[in-house]
Amino acid sequence: MDTWGDLVGVATGKVFVEGDLDAQYLGLSVNSTDPGDSSPFWHTHSKIEEIYLFIDGAGQMALDEDLVEVGPGTIVRVGPRVWRALRCDPTSISPLRWLCLRGGGEDLTSIGNDADIDSDRSWPWD
Amino acid sequence: MDTWGDLVGVATGKVFVEGDLDAQYLGLSVNSTDPGDSSPFWHTHSKIEEIYLFIDGAGQMALDEDLVEVGPGTIVRVGPRVWRALRCDPTSISPLRWLCLRGGGEDLTSIGNDADIDSDRSWPWD
Numbered sequence: 527m528d529t530w531g532d533l534v535g536v537a538t539g540k541v542f543v544e545g546d547l548d549a550q551y552l553g554l555s556v557n558s559t560d561p562g563d564s565s566p567f568w569h570t571h572s573k574i575e576e577i578y579l580f581i582d583g584a585g586q587m588a589l590d591e592d593l594v595e596v597g598p599g600t601i602v603r604v605g606p607r608v609w610r611a612l613r614c615d616p617t618s619i620s621p622l623r624w625l626c627l628r629g630g631g632e633d634l635t636s637i638g639n640d641a642d643i644d645s646d647r648s649w650p651w652d
Numbered sequence: 653m654d655t656w657g658d659l660v661g662v663a664t665g666k667v668f669v670e671g672d673l674d675a676q677y678l679g680l681s682v683n684s685t686d687p688g689d690s691s692p693f694w695h696t697h698s699k700i701e702e703i704y705l706f707i708d709g710a711g712q713m714a715l716d717e718d719l720v721e722v723g724p725g726t727i728v729r730v731g732p733r734v735w736r737a738l739r740c741d742p743t744s745i746s747p748l749r750w751l752c753l754r755g756g757g758e759d760l761t762s763i764g765n766d767a768d769i770d771s772d773r774s775w776p777w778d
Binding site: 543547548549550551552554574575576577579601603605625627628629630631632633 | 669673674675676677678680700701702703705727729731751753754755756757758759
């Protein structure tokens with residue numbers, strides 16, 4: 527990885543960057559979802575806080591019972607135990623692209639996988 | 653604050669965003685330095701890890717004895733106890749703009765101000 531800009535241009539799906547950076551407390555992923563596509567499932571974290579920085583495209587972010595329109599420049603902080611899901615709007619002229627920052631009260635390796643997923647919960651955009 | 657994109661466009665100096673976001677573990681600032689200008693001083697953190705995401709402009713980042721060229725898309729992780737300083741190159745056609753993410757092994761409010769500054773250390777770019 528040379529730059530996060532390169533990743534924003536080429537990455538599809540989710541690429542975790544913190545390993546390449548030897549980061550201890552901070553996680554960073556570069557993400558892309560095509561128009562009409564949604565997250566594979568709702569998920570939540572028991573310990574980790576996330577900040578989403580949206581770069582390109584248009585879409586919606588579901589946060590528990592709320593639905594937020596997101597696009598270039600939108601910033602969303604998600605606290606622990608909030609359920610979240612995303613989709614790229616079918617009318618978006620480009621994939622929805624965002625950076626996701628993660629952090630908690632310990633080393634990320636100590637926290638490990640603190641995620642729960644819900645594959646049965648319906649999307650608010652259907 | 654509506655979006656981080658708005659901040660990138662208008663902010664001069666340093667704007668801390670985490671308060672507006674009610675963030676607990678993650679810090680985020682939006683930063684801009686004009687061509688030819690440097691950080692006000694070298695600084696280091698005893699506990700906090702930072703990730704710099706450069707957005708615009710051209711410049712140099714000093715990390716202890718190293719000097720790194722930075723520009724749009726450059727990503728730099730800085731561990732605790734590393735001394736750092738930045739400047740926007742005098743020939744840059746735009747201000748050097750970047751996001752700085754911060755995190756440690758505790759709440760940011762528990763960590764508090766863990767920075768040391770050195771106003772006497774010379775710049776590597778003079």
